Amino acid sequence: xxxxxxxxxxxxxxxxxxxxxxxxxxxxxxxxxxxPIFDLYCDKLYISKIFTFSKDIEYxxxxxxxxxGGTGYDVHSKLPDEIEDITNLSQAYELLYPQKNYxxxxxxxxxxxxxxxxxxxQKEGLTHNVHMTSLNPNGKYIEVLDNNFFxxxxxxxxxxxxxxxDQPLNFNTGIDVRTLTHEQAKxxxxxxxKRIHIAWDSIEDEKQVRKGFDIITKYISPSYIxxxxxxxxxxxxxxxxDIYRIREIWKYKxxxxxxxxxxxxxxxxxxTQEVKDFQRWVNRYIYKKIKWQxxxxxxx
Numbered sequence: 001x002x003x004x005x006x007x008x009x010x011x012x013x014x015x016x017x018x019x020x021x022x023x024x025x026x027x028x029x030x031x032x033x034x035x036p037i038f039d040l041y042c043d044k045l046y047i048s049k050i051f052t053f054s055k056d057i058e059y060x061x062x063x064x065x066x067x068x069g070g071t072g073y074d075v076h077s078k079l080p081d082e083i084e085d086i087t088n089l090s091q092a093y094e095l096l097y098p099q100k101n102y103x104x105x106x107x108x109x110x111x112x113x114x115x116x117x118x119x120x121x122q123k124e125g126l127t128h129n130v131h132m133t134s135l136n137p138n139g140k141y142i143e144v145l146d147n148n149f150f151x152x153x154x155x156x157x158x159x160x161x162x163x164x165x166d167q168p169l170n171f172n173t174g175i176d177v178r179t180l181t182h183e184q185a186k187x188x189x190x191x192x193x194k195r196i197h198i199a200w201d202s203i204e205d206e207k208q209v210r211k212g213f214d215i216i217t218k219y220i221s222p223s224y225i226x227x228x229x230x231x232x233x234x235x236x237x238x239x240x241x242d243i244y245r246i247r248e249i250w251k252y253k254x255x256x257x258x259x260x261x262x263x264x265x266x267x268x269x270x271x272t273q274e275v276k277d278f279q280r281w282v283n284r285y286i287y288k289k290i291k292w293q294x295x296x297x298x299x300x
Contacts, residue, residue: 002063003043004034005096009054009072012143013097013104015133016069016079022092023083029094032062049073071264075123083101085131093136102170102186103139106130107158113152113176115201117233119264120147129158135165141194142165142167145206146174150184154281159187168194173228177212178205183217189219196220197257201230213252229282230268232275233261243292246282259284 003024007014034045036059044065047057049072060066070079078084093100110124126223127148135142149155149171157254164171169191176199186194198216199211227249231242238255242258249256258279263269273280277297280288286295 001029001044002039003029003031004039004042004045004064005031006045006047006057007036008047008049008057009051011180013093013102014048014099015104015106015137015145016048017046018089018092018096018133018205019079019083021096021110022086023088025091025095031092031132033096036041036060051262052264053269071119071123090111090134090137093138097136098138099161100136101138102143103136103141103167104143104145105132105135105162106145107132107150107162108146108152108154110115111148117201117230117261128209132161133250135167140167142169144171144174146171148176149174150176150180156187162190166192168192169196169197171193173197173199175216178208179214180212182215185219187216188216193220193224195226196224197226197228198254198276199228199230200227200245200282201233203227203245206229210248213249213254217252217254225254227256227258228259229256230259230261231278232271236272237246238278238292242278248288250287255285256282256287 005017005021007017034057036057039061042061044066044067045061047066047068048070049056049068050070051072054072069079095231107129108127109130110127111120112127114121125146129152144160144162148247156295175188175196176180176197196216198212229242229245229249231238246256246258260271260279277295278292280294280297281295
C-alpha cells in the first residue's frame with residue numbers, strides 16, 4: 001500500500017506520525033510525507049493537527065482513506081493500541097526526519113494538575129508511566145516531553161534511565177518549580193543539561209515559584225533555564241502583573257518566554273495584537289533595552 005502522512009502544524013518531531021510510519025514500514029508498505037502535487041492517489045493518508053485554528057489540507061488524494069487525529073481535531077483522539085505500543089522508531093526517524101538532530105521522549109504522560117488553560121489532564125489523564133521510545137539514530141540530544149516529570153514517585157528510576165542514554169537533556173515543558181525539592185533539583189544538576197523549561201503562569205503562585213527559583217538555581221546555572229510566562233488568559237490585554245513576572249524572572253538571570261494563551265475549544269480564538277507585541281518584546285529580549293510602556297513594536 002501507499003501510505004502518506006502529514007503533520008500540519010508540528011514544528012517539532014511528531015511522535016504519533018513516527019509511530020504510524022514505523023507501523024507501516026515494518027509491514028513492508030511504502031511510506032512518505034504527503035505531497036498534494038505528486039500524491040493524487042494513495043491508499044491511506046494520516047493527518048495530525050495540534051491546534052484547532054490550523055488550516056486543514058486543501059487538496060486531498062482521490063479515493064484514499066483519510067484518518068485525522070490530534071488535539072486540533074479531537075482532544076480524545078488516540079492511536080490504535082498496535083500503533084501506540086510501538087517503541088522502536090529508528091526507521092521512521094531516518095525516513096521522515098533525517099535532518100533532525102534530536103530525539104523526543106516521554107517517560108510519563110498526563111499530569112496531576114488540572115490547570116484551566118491546559119488540556120493535558122483532559123487528554124491524557126493523571127500522570128502515568130509509559131514505555132520510552134528509541135532514540136533518533138542521528139540525534140545529538142533529547143527533548144524530554146513529560147508534562148510534569150516529578151509528579152510520579154518513579155522519577156529517580158526514570159531520571160537514571162535518561163542519564164544512561166548519555167546525551168544532553170532538554171526538559172521542554174515538565175519541571176514544576178512550585179513543588180521542586182532540593183533532592184530533585186540536585187539530581188537534575190547531575191545530568192547533562194541542554195535546557196530546562198519551567199513556568200510562572202499566575203501571579204498567585206509567586207511564593208511557591210520564588211521558592212522553586214531559589215532551589216533550582218542552587219544546583220543549575222540560570223543560563224540553562226527558561227521560564228514560560230502565560231499571558232492573555234484571564235484578560236486579553238497585558239496587565240501590570242505580566243510585566244512584573246518578566247522583570248522578576250530576569251532578576252534571577254533566568255530567561256523569560258511569554259506564551260500567549262491558546263483556547264483549544266474555540267477555533268476562532270485569536271491573541272490580541274497587544275499580546276503578540278508583548279511576546280515579541282519578551283521573546284526577542286527587547287525587555288533588556290526598552291521598558292514596555294516605551295516599546296513601539298512596529299517601529300523596530
